[in-house]
Amino acid sequence: MKVELSAIVNNYHYLFALTLFLIGSYTMLTHPNLIKKIIGLNIMETSVFLLFVSTGYVEGGGAPIIHGEAAVGAYVNPVPHALILTGIVIAISITALALSLIIKIYEYYGTLDTDEISRLRR
Amino acid sequence: MLKNLIALIAIFLIGYSMLLAVAEMPTFGDPDNPTQNEVAQRYLEEGPEETQHPNLVSAVLVAYRSFDTFGEITVLFTSVTGVLAVIHGKRGDE
Numbered sequence: 001m002k003v004e005l006s007a008i009v010n011n012y013h014y015l016f017a018l019t020l021f022l023i024g025s026y027t028m029l030t031h032p033n034l035i036k037k038i039i040g041l042n043i044m045e046t047s048v049f050l051l052f053v054s055t056g057y058v059e060g061g062g063a064p065i066i067h068g069e070a071a072v073g074a075y076v077n078p079v080p081h082a083l084i085l086t087g088i089v090i091a092i093s094i095t096a097l098a099l100s101l102i103i104k105i106y107e108y109y110g111t112l113d114t115d116e117i118s119r120l121r122r
Numbered sequence: 123m124l125k126n127l128i129a130l131i132a133i134f135l136i137g138y139s140m141l142l143a144v145a146e147m148p149t150f151g152d153p154d155n156p157t158q159n160e161v162a163q164r165y166l167e168e169g170p171e172e173t174q175h176p177n178l179v180s181a182v183l184v185a186y187r188s189f190d191t192f193g194e195i196t197v198l199f200t201s202v203t204g205v206l207a208v209i210h211g212k213r214g215d216e
Contacts, residue, residue: 059151064178082182093201
């Protein structure tokens with residue numbers, strides 16, 4: 001399949017989301033520290049939020065707060081913003097639960113290093 | 123570092139497949155995007171009269187999709203319950 005270069009250049013906002021996703025997943029895969037894994041997970045979530053909110057953008061459109069009559073194309077799409085607000089709450093919930101589990105892991109093993117923990121469990 | 127090398131190869135594979143997806147995406151900021159469908163159009167045109175609120179994001183959150191927001195609050199409540207159970211919880215036989 002041939003990749004159109006102009007399509008990628010026009011969609012460079014999506015490329016930023018892709019880069020953030022790759023940074024986050026590389027952090028999750030390689031760092032042994034559990035806190036850094038959670039930071040990588042949050043970066044991945046942020047990339048998904050960026051991708052979703054970018055799909056609702058209209059060229060030259062303002063924030064969807066209506067004053068006067070609504071002109072077509074003058075405001076960005078409010079639906080992705082509302083969906084991503086829900087997504088942010090879910091991301092915060094996941095982060096809080098994971099951090100509390102990490103507190104318990106640290107109390108039990110005395111370390112946050114996953115290699116160290118798997119060596120201790122052996 | 124074999125682990126980092128395997129991770130890098132996986133990252134490149136994921137990144138290349140996502141790059142192909144980005145090439146197929148509709149143009150950024152185009153008013154004729156598939157996301158600018160009749161749902162957003164109707165919210166923008168009828169939203170302020172129907173919900174009596176100028177901010178359409180909060181109108182969608184608390185009026186049109188309030189059951190979705192209710193589920194979101196349930197997720198938040200479950201998360202708080204889980205955090206408190208993990209941190210302060212005791213075994214059943216204690």
